[in-house]
Amino acid sequence: MQLLFGLSFAMFSSPIVPLQARRFGDARGWFMETYSEAAALAAGIEVRFVQDNQSFSAAVGTIRGLHFQRPPRAQAKLVRCVRGSIMDYAVDIRRGSPTYGRHVAAKLTAEGGEQLFVPVGFAHAFVTLEPDVEVAYKVSDVYAPDCDGGIVWNDPTIGIDWPLPETGAVLSDKDRLLPNLVDFDSPFEYDGRPLEPLPTR
Structure with a gap:
């Protein structure tokens, strides 16, 4: 891992970029730089973020x-987790990609300060690993209902092994009704960078 401006990142060519925020602690607590445009550019993240979002999820799963x-x-x-912990997922949905339909996953925790960059051309999801979880994420464009899309969480061709409690998944009605990947006509084009496994720490 390389460190820039308080953020460390993995030096590899996958479009999905994991980042690790560095904390500076003393008797009062700690300070953390959660975003640096210069560090993002050095990590190959060449997008301008225009909005910050935050979600709260009460139930595990x-x-x-x-x-x-x-x-x-x-x-x-x-994406980063600001309270609790999640498993965060990115699925390649770029037409013509040799890794189309494959996914990577990263555990993001409030305690650890991990972040995951998910570029255009990937479907994103997370599952909460504990109760009362808050997730914050920066986005490169505003919410546009007419452009909203998704793939159903349990699509068998994607095959995500969700770490769920015995009570199962908690989902919105909208997410339950999303289509399968086989029925999806992707508007995203492959950019020449296949999805690669995320580095292990």
């Missing part, structure tokens, strides 16, 4: 996703 926005209002996201 709450799934939000798999979501994306279609062009012309497609969104890249920079």
Whole structure:
């Protein structure tokens, strides 16, 4: 891992970029720089974020996703967990990609300060690992209902092994009714960078 401006990032060519916020602590607590444009650019994140979002999920096993926005209002996201912990997922939905339909996952915790950059062309989701979880994320375009899209969370061709409690998944009615990947006509084009496994720490 390389460190820039308080953020460390993995040096590899995958479009999904994990970042690690560095904390500076003393007797009072700690300070953390959660975003630096210079560090993001050095990590290959060449997008301008225009909005910050935050969600609260009360129950363990709450799934939000798999979501994306279609062009012309497609969104890249920079995701972090500010309370509790989640498993965060990105699924390649770029037409013509050799890794189409594959996914990567990263555990993001409030305690650890991990972040995940999810570019345009990937469906995003997370599941909560404990109660009362808050997730904050930056997006590169505003919410556009006409461009809103998604893939159903339990699509068998994607095959995500969700870490769910015995009570199962907690989902919105909207997310339960999302289509399968096989029925999805992707508007996203492959940019020449296949999805690669995330580095282990």
